[in-house]
Amino acid sequence: MSEASRPADGAAIPAAQPPALLSVQRRGGEVVVAAALACAGAAMLRGALDLEFGTLALPAAGFVPALAGAGLLVSSLVSLATAWRSVGPAAEAPVRLVDRTTGCVLLLLFALAAAFEALGAPITLGLFILAMLRLLSPLRLHVAAALAAAIAGTLWLFFARLLEAPLPTGPF
Amino acid sequence: MDAYQQLLAGFGTALTPANLGYCLLGCLWGTVVGILPGLGPLAGMTLLLPLTFGMDATSAIIMLAGIFYGAMYGGSTTSILVRIPGEAASVMTCLDGHEMARQGRAGHALTVAALGSFVGGTVSILILMLLAPPLAEAMLAIDPAAEAVVILLGLGVVTLVSPTSFAKTLTMLSAGLFLSTVGFDKLTGVPRFTFGSLELSDGLDFVALAIGLFGVSEILLSLERMTTLKPIHPRLREMFPNGATLRQAAPAIARGSIIGSAFGIIPGVSHVVSTFVAYAVEKRLARDPSRFGQGAIEGVAGPETANNATTGTAMIPLLVLGVPSIPATAILLSALMIHGIQPGPMLLVERADVFWGFVASMYVGNAILLLLNVPLVGLFVSLLRIPYFALAPVIISICVIGVYSVSASGFDVWVMMAAGLVGYLLRKFDYDMAPLLLALVLGDRLEESFRRALMMSAGDWGAFISGPALWILLAIGGVLLLLQVAAWSVGYNRRVARAAMEEDG
Structure with a gap:
C-alpha cells in the first residue's frame, strides 16, 4: 500500500463482508418476526388459560401469565399491522440475516x-x-x-x- | 452508628486488599469493554457476572459496579481517538472530541474527559450517600400495593422512553413478564410452563438469558461489522491541558455533574439522555455555538461528566426501592439476589455493611479510574489493535463457562445459545432487549406484590390508589415523567437514540 493510500490515524476500516446467505426486505422481515411473536403470545395465552385464572379480586396462578400472553399477542399484532402498511425506501431496504x-x-x-x-x-x-x-x-x-x-x-x-x-x- | 461512621466502616471494607483488587479488576475490565466498540457496560457486566458467584456480596457488587463506571470512562477513548463510540453514552463525545484529536489535542480531550468523569462520578456518589438513607427510611412503610405501583411505574417509564416503537417495547416487556412466570408459582406452588422439566421448575436462569440476549447476540452482530481501527496515539506529555482549557471546561463539568446526577434517577436510558441534554445545554449557553462540532472542549467536558454523573444516582432506585432503572443496574440486582440480598429499603437496615462498603468503593473506583486513564491511555489504545477474531472465541468461552458454573447444568448453556439466536434476530429488527431484561428481573416481584396486595385488601383494587405513600409515589412518577419529556424536548430524539443504541453493548 502506498503512503498516500494508507488510512490515516483515527480511521476505522470496515472488513469486507461475506455475501449474505439469507437476506430479506425489512418490511417482510418485520412482518415475519411480528407474526412469530404473535404466535408465541397466542401459545402463551392458551397455556395460561389452562392454569387457574382466579377472579379480578383474587387473581390465581394463571392471571399474570394470561395478561403477559395477551400483551405479547396484541402488541405483536400492532407491530405486524404497522410493518404491513409501511412503505418507502426504509421498508424495502435489505436486512442481512445470515x-x-x-x-x-x-x-x-x-x-x-x-x-x-x-x-x-x-x-x-x-x-x-x-x-x-x-x-x-x-x-x-x-x-x-x-x-x-x-x-x-x-x-x-x-x-x-x-x-x-x-x-x-x-x-x- | 451515624452515616459518617458507617461511611468510615465502608472505607474499611472497600480498602481491604481483596476488595481493592476486585475494584481494580472491575475498573480495568470496564475500561476495556468501554473502549472496545460493540462491547458496552451491559455485556461487560453479564460476561463477568458468573465470576462473582464465589465472592461475598460486597465484593461482587464492588466489582460489577466498577465495570459499570469503568465502561463509562472507557467509552470516551474510542470516541475521541477513532470517532467510534465505545458505548452509547459516548456518542456526543465523538463530535468535538475527535475533532480535537484531529487538531492534535487528543491528550487534552482525554484528560478533560477523565477529569470530568471523576468530578461527575464523585458528585453523584455524594448525592447517593446523602439521599439514599432518608429515602430508604421513608420507604420502610412501603406495603405490597405500593411496591407493585413502584415497579409498574419503573416499567412504564422504561416503555415510554425506549428508543424503539411503543408496540415493540410492549412486546419485549410482555415477553419478559411472561418468562418471569416460568417455574413454580411462589404463592400457590402450582407449576407453570415447566412441561414436567426439573430444570424449569425453578424458572429460567436469569444469567443464561441475560448473557444470551446481550452477550452472545452482541458477538454475532459484531462479527458482521468487524473493523480494523487505526487510533490516534497521543503522547503522555500531550495529556496535560493548559490553564485556559481547564478554565473553559470547568463550568461545563459543573453543569454536567448536575444534569447527569438528576437524570441518573430516571428509569430508561438515563445515561444516554443525560449526555444529549448536557451537550444541548452547553451549545445553548455558549457565546459562539458555531465552535461546537469544530473541537469545543465544552462539547467533551459536558457530556462526559454527565455520563459518569448518572452512575451514582442510578443506584438510588436500585438500593432504596430494589427497582433497577437501567439494564446495568438490573445485573447488579441479580448479582445481589444471587447472594441472598434483596435490595430495597431494608438493605440499609439489615445489610448496612454492603451499602456503605459499596458507596465507599465507588469513591475508590473513581480515583482508580482517574489514576489509570491518563497515564495508561497508550496501553488502552493498543487494545484497539487486538483483532476481533481473537476476542470473539474467548468471550464466548467465558460466557459458556460462566453460565454452566451457575448450577452445573448443560440445559442453561442451551438456554443461553437459544436466547443469543433470538436476541440476534430481534435486534436485527430494532427490538430493544432492555425492557425484556427489566421485566424478567422484576416480573416475579411485581406479580407477588400485586397478588398479595389484593389478598390483603380483600380484592379491593383501590389499594393501588390510596394511602399517603402511594400518592407520594405517584407524584414521584409524575415528576420523573415530566423530566423525561423535558429531556426529549431539549435535545433527544428517537432516531438519534436508535443510532446510539445500535452502538451500545
Whole structure:
C-alpha cells in the first residue's frame, strides 16, 4: 500500500463482508418476526388459560401469565399491522440475516452446547476456539491449534483450578 | 452508628486488599469493554457476572459496579481517538472530541474527559450517600400495593422512553413478564410452563438469558461489522491541558455533574439522555455555538461528566426501592439476589455493611479510574489493535463457562445459545432487549406484590390508589415523567437514540 493510500490515524476500516446467505426486505422481515411473536403470545395465552385464572379480586396462578400472553399477542399484532402498511425506501431496504461467517458461528455455538458436557470443557473449548480461529482469521492450522490450546488451557486453569468453577471434565 | 461512621466502616471494607483488587479488576475490565466498540457496560457486566458467584456480596457488587463506571470512562477513548463510540453514552463525545484529536489535542480531550468523569462520578456518589438513607427510611412503610405501583411505574417509564416503537417495547416487556412466570408459582406452588422439566421448575436462569440476549447476540452482530481501527496515539506529555482549557471546561463539568446526577434517577436510558441534554445545554449557553462540532472542549467536558454523573444516582432506585432503572443496574440486582440480598429499603437496615462498603468503593473506583486513564491511555489504545477474531472465541468461552458454573447444568448453556439466536434476530429488527431484561428481573416481584396486595385488601383494587405513600409515589412518577419529556424536548430524539443504541453493548 502506498503512503498516500494508507488510512490515516483515527480511521476505522470496515472488513469486507461475506455475501449474505439469507437476506430479506425489512418490511417482510418485520412482518415475519411480528407474526412469530404473535404466535408465541397466542401459545402463551392458551397455556395460561389452562392454569387457574382466579377472579379480578383474587387473581390465581394463571392471571399474570394470561395478561403477559395477551400483551405479547396484541402488541405483536400492532407491530405486524404497522410493518404491513409501511412503505418507502426504509421498508424495502435489505436486512442481512445470515452470512457464511454468522451461519458457521451459529452452528459452532450449538455444537459447543451439545458437546460441552459429553466431551468436557477443555476439549470442547479447545476445539471450538480452533474452529473459530480458522473461520475468522487468516492463521495457519498449526498456529491456530497452538493458540487454541493455550487459550483453552488458560481458561481451564483460571476457572476450574483457581476459581473452582464446577466444569465438566468429560470422559478423561 | 451515624452515616459518617458507617461511611468510615465502608472505607474499611472497600480498602481491604481483596476488595481493592476486585475494584481494580472491575475498573480495568470496564475500561476495556468501554473502549472496545460493540462491547458496552451491559455485556461487560453479564460476561463477568458468573465470576462473582464465589465472592461475598460486597465484593461482587464492588466489582460489577466498577465495570459499570469503568465502561463509562472507557467509552470516551474510542470516541475521541477513532470517532467510534465505545458505548452509547459516548456518542456526543465523538463530535468535538475527535475533532480535537484531529487538531492534535487528543491528550487534552482525554484528560478533560477523565477529569470530568471523576468530578461527575464523585458528585453523584455524594448525592447517593446523602439521599439514599432518608429515602430508604421513608420507604420502610412501603406495603405490597405500593411496591407493585413502584415497579409498574419503573416499567412504564422504561416503555415510554425506549428508543424503539411503543408496540415493540410492549412486546419485549410482555415477553419478559411472561418468562418471569416460568417455574413454580411462589404463592400457590402450582407449576407453570415447566412441561414436567426439573430444570424449569425453578424458572429460567436469569444469567443464561441475560448473557444470551446481550452477550452472545452482541458477538454475532459484531462479527458482521468487524473493523480494523487505526487510533490516534497521543503522547503522555500531550495529556496535560493548559490553564485556559481547564478554565473553559470547568463550568461545563459543573453543569454536567448536575444534569447527569438528576437524570441518573430516571428509569430508561438515563445515561444516554443525560449526555444529549448536557451537550444541548452547553451549545445553548455558549457565546459562539458555531465552535461546537469544530473541537469545543465544552462539547467533551459536558457530556462526559454527565455520563459518569448518572452512575451514582442510578443506584438510588436500585438500593432504596430494589427497582433497577437501567439494564446495568438490573445485573447488579441479580448479582445481589444471587447472594441472598434483596435490595430495597431494608438493605440499609439489615445489610448496612454492603451499602456503605459499596458507596465507599465507588469513591475508590473513581480515583482508580482517574489514576489509570491518563497515564495508561497508550496501553488502552493498543487494545484497539487486538483483532476481533481473537476476542470473539474467548468471550464466548467465558460466557459458556460462566453460565454452566451457575448450577452445573448443560440445559442453561442451551438456554443461553437459544436466547443469543433470538436476541440476534430481534435486534436485527430494532427490538430493544432492555425492557425484556427489566421485566424478567422484576416480573416475579411485581406479580407477588400485586397478588398479595389484593389478598390483603380483600380484592379491593383501590389499594393501588390510596394511602399517603402511594400518592407520594405517584407524584414521584409524575415528576420523573415530566423530566423525561423535558429531556426529549431539549435535545433527544428517537432516531438519534436508535443510532446510539445500535452502538451500545
